[in-house]
Amino acid sequence: MNRLDILCSYLDKCETFADVGCDHGYCTLYMLKNGLCGQAYISDISEKCLSKAEMLLRDFIAEGKVVSECCDGLGKIPYDCGQVLIAGMGGEEIIRILENSFVPERFVFQPMKNARQLREFLLSRGAEITYDGVFRCGDKFYFVIKGGRVGYKSVYSEAELEFGxxxxxxxxxxxxxxxLVKKRSYSERKMSAEHRAELTAQIAFIKRVLENET
Ligand SMILES: C[S@@+](CC[C@H](N)C(=O)[O-])C[C@H]1O[C@@H](n2cnc3c(N)ncnc32)[C@H](O)[C@@H]1O
Structure with missing residues (x-):
């Protein structure tokens, strides 16, 4: 399975679905083909990227089941949209999008980096996080963070903030x-004493997490 097939398996049934930064539009096709949503929004900041999804979903657009919006983030996505997917962007970009608009009713985020910052942001907004894990695809790892605008506020340990x-x-x-392997290999490089102390502390922390000592 490729990344998108695995990612789609984390999506839930909903009335209205939005794929923000949809690019190819594959996830929306998955939702509609599997009867997992009645209506969908596809959006992208780039007209060129959005046109790929419009091509893939042209029959659903003609039927009125898909609305296409070229916009930054959630700019043209309704506040009450049932489930919003934002995948394949950095965590900082996802935070910027949410800061400029709103935390969706239900969300599935797949940040390519800075997952910790995204968790901290969601927790600071009182969002509920129902799933926060990693999936592996080949030699790459991806975080998936699922939850909702309101609900039970999760409590995270330091290790969970870092790794889900x-x-x-x-x-x-x-x-x-x-x-751990990456940090150890990095520690073989020349660096300032301050940087080395920080790296040594990070390695010790990762070892404690692996030994269940956190
Ligand atoms: C790497 S692609 C990921 C596409 C798809 N979501 C996936 O996971 O395969 C990132 C997409 O997000 C779009 N994008 C980046 N920043 C955006 C923003 N602020 N608002 C909407 N779309 C954005 C890009 O144009 C691009 O199509």
Whole structure:
């Protein structure tokens, strides 16, 4: 399975779905073909990217089931849209989008980096996080953060803020081990004493997480 097939398996049934930064539009096609939503929004900041999704979904657009919007983030997505997917962007860009608009009713985020900042942002907004884990696709790892605008506010440990809530899963463990290998190899480079102390502390922390000591 490729990244998008796995990512789609995290999407839930809803009335209205929005794929923000949709590019190819594959996730919206998955939702409609599987009867998982009645209406969908596809949006992208780039007209060129959006046109790929418009081509893929042309029959659904003609039927009135898909609305296409060229906009920044959630700019033209209704506040009451049932489920919003934002995938394949950096965590900082996802935060910027949410800061400029709103936290969706239900969301699935797949940040390519800075997942910790995104978690901290969502928690600071009182959002509920119902799933926060890692999946592996080939030699790459991806975070998926699911939840909603309101609900039970999760409590995170330092290790969970860094690596997600699914610390015991095989894919998360493989991700953390991979991070340890990267940091160890990085520590062989020349660097300032301050930087080395920081890196040594990070390595010690990762080892404690792997040994369940956090
Ligand atoms: C790497 S692609 C990811 C496409 C798809 N979501 C996926 O996961 O495969 C990122 C897409 O997000 C779009 N994008 C980047 N920043 C955006 C923003 N602020 N608002 C809407 N779309 C954005 C880009 O134009 C691009 O099509």
């Amino acid at each position: 809530k699914d610390l015991k899963s095989a894919d998360t463990k493989a991700y953390i081990e991979n991070e």
